[in-house]
Amino acid sequence: MLIDIHTHIWGPPGSPPCSSETIESSKKDLIKAGEKYKIDRIYVSGLYSHYPDEEEIAGLNWEVAKFIKEEPKLIGGFCYVNPAHSNAMDVLKKGIEEQNMEGMKLWVATFCDDERVFPLVEQCILYNIPILIHAFHKAVGQLEHESLAPNVANLARRYPEAKLIIAHLGGNAYYGIKPIRNCPNVWVDFSGSLFRRDDIDYTKKLIGADRIVFGTDMPGASFYNNLGQVEDGDLTEEEKEKIYYKNALRLLDRRERIL
Amino acid sequence: MKAVDLNCLVGHWPFRKLHKNTLEDIQNVHRANNIDGGYVASLNSIFYNDPFEGDEELHEILKDADGYHHVLTINPKLLEFEEDIKEGIERFGIKGVRIYPGYHGYSLDDKDLAELCRILKENDLPLFLPLRMEDPRLNYIITPGTIAMDEVKGFLKSFPDNKIILLTAFVSELKQLEDEIKDHSYVKFDTSGLKDTLFSIENLTAVFPAEKIVYGSLYPLYTFRSTYFLIKHAEVSEEVKAKILSCSW
Numbered sequence: 001m002l003i004d005i006h007t008h009i010w011g012p013p014g015s016p017p018c019s020s021e022t023i024e025s026s027k028k029d030l031i032k033a034g035e036k037y038k039i040d041r042i043y044v045s046g047l048y049s050h051y052p053d054e055e056e057i058a059g060l061n062w063e064v065a066k067f068i069k070e071e072p073k074l075i076g077g078f079c080y081v082n083p084a085h086s087n088a089m090d091v092l093k094k095g096i097e098e099q100n101m102e103g104m105k106l107w108v109a110t111f112c113d114d115e116r117v118f119p120l121v122e123q124c125i126l127y128n129i130p131i132l133i134h135a136f137h138k139a140v141g142q143l144e145h146e147s148l149a150p151n152v153a154n155l156a157r158r159y160p161e162a163k164l165i166i167a168h169l170g171g172n173a174y175y176g177i178k179p180i181r182n183c184p185n186v187w188v189d190f191s192g193s194l195f196r197r198d199d200i201d202y203t204k205k206l207i208g209a210d211r212i213v214f215g216t217d218m219p220g221a222s223f224y225n226n227l228g229q230v231e232d233g234d235l236t237e238e239e240k241e242k243i244y245y246k247n248a249l250r251l252l253d254r255r256e257r258i259l
Numbered sequence: 260m261k262a263v264d265l266n267c268l269v270g271h272w273p274f275r276k277l278h279k280n281t282l283e284d285i286q287n288v289h290r291a292n293n294i295d296g297g298y299v300a301s302l303n304s305i306f307y308n309d310p311f312e313g314d315e316e317l318h319e320i321l322k323d324a325d326g327y328h329h330v331l332t333i334n335p336k337l338l339e340f341e342e343d344i345k346e347g348i349e350r351f352g353i354k355g356v357r358i359y360p361g362y363h364g365y366s367l368d369d370k371d372l373a374e375l376c377r378i379l380k381e382n383d384l385p386l387f388l389p390l391r392m393e394d395p396r397l398n399y400i401i402t403p404g405t406i407a408m409d410e411v412k413g414f415l416k417s418f419p420d421n422k423i424i425l426l427t428a429f430v431s432e433l434k435q436l437e438d439e440i441k442d443h444s445y446v447k448f449d450t451s452g453l454k455d456t457l458f459s460i461e462n463l464t465a466v467f468p469a470e471k472i473v474y475g476s477l478y479p480l481y482t483f484r485s486t487y488f489l490i491k492h493a494e495v496s497e498e499v500k501a502k503i504l505s506c507s508w
Contacts, residue, residue, distance in 0.1 A: 139398035228485025
């Protein structure tokens with residue numbers, strides 16, 4: 001079994017009932033990837049501009065909800081929220097209660113430990129859903145409000161019952177893993193276009209295999225970037241199974257409180 | 260058909276610990292994936308003030324390794340590099356020369372690089388040109404220079420008769436270089452940078468002849484299977500896969 005916790009449909013949202021051309025292209029790629037790579041479940045969030053307005057957020061979540069309806073077996077959704085918006089809580093509630101999404105996605109509009117995020121996290125704890133947080137340490141091109149691992153660790157310590165996923169190994173594993181290693185409520189995904197040989201081994205050494213989940217960042221990255229990291233890593237078959245799907249199943253299961 | 264990896268290295272990388280950095284590690288991952296050999300360069304040579312000392316180390320490692328060929332590292336800004344090439348040919352049986360403009364601080368229109376290209380052509384040796392070694396977002400301590408696509412375009416036009424292998428180019432960069440790569444009789448590119456899109460081999464083989472694409476992993480800096488699986492599982496003919504995996508000029 002294989003679960004991809006981190007993919008996107010990219011582009012400006014369309015107008016109901018039609019998706020935009022670029023979003024349609026993302027959807028086609030993800031469906032094709034699901035078939036070709038035998039992925040059982042693909043979790044999607046919609047992204048476009050770094051500081052989306054309320055209309056864009058609503059449109060992107062509508063696109064994800066539409067995709068879930070079209071491909072219910074393959075596609076799951078993470079509700080994209082801009083915490084700077086006054087309607088952010090309503091967006092989250094609509095995403096989880098009406099649009100059948102299974103987690104919340106935070107990107108780069110605010111740091112993830114901004115106080116405007118707190119009520120959203122409290123609601124996610126009530127829902128018992130995971131929060132996928134983009135975090136990326138960059139030597140070049142750091143965005144103004146782009147979270148880093150210490151931001152994720154701050155949030156994790158404030159809310160030990162929140163199930164947090166730090167994406168992309170925090171960008172650079174050597175900056176991303178140590179700050180969260182003593183936060184048992186933080187999982188990591190290694191999605192994206194980086195595939196250094198030693199990142200997974202390093203991550204396992206610091207936090208073990210139970211907190212690593214498989215993600216790809218498709219369609220903006222090659223699926224094999226990430227599959228290759230697991231297959232080349234010094235991992236047992238049991239550890240690979242945990243990474244490929246078992247850890248994600250635990251995280252996504254709303255019936256059981258694991259923290 | 261012998262399958263080869265055109266882009267593998269042994270040695271140390273000064274910015275992080277490599278856990279699989281020996282020839283044996285390369286051979287193990289190659290054997291497990293039906294790769295018969297490789298073109299190997301020294302990571303140490305990039306950073307040694309005299310790169311040739313790293314190549315002497317590499318020669319000791321490769322001298323009894325069937326199917327594994329020595330690629331010499333040259334910094335053309337260092338004096339007497341022509342002597343190193345001569346010695347590399349005679350003592351090590353080198354099969355190519357690798358340069359690092361981004362780390363050694365020169366551009367592709369440098370006059371010493373032009374001299375290097377003249378020598379390589381004279382000796383029928385290919386030039387291995389890495390466009391990068393790591394994603395610049397992961398730079399640590401130093402910031403290597405970047406190579407602009409316009410520079411590469413000019414370089415390919417300036418040396419139409421040299422055998423050149425572009426290493427670790429992104430799909431988006433290869434699209435920018437489409438005309439220059441097609442127009443050059445002897446240029447090829449490897450697979451180690453094909454990370455930024457889905458279905459890259461399928462898409463690239465629709466644009467470029469398969470003879471232009473060679474398999475290169477950049478192992479052990481990058482994972483091996485991330486790029487090997489691109490070819491193994493690509494929806495292209497077995498003939499196309501064989502061409503990519505077996506480099507011939």
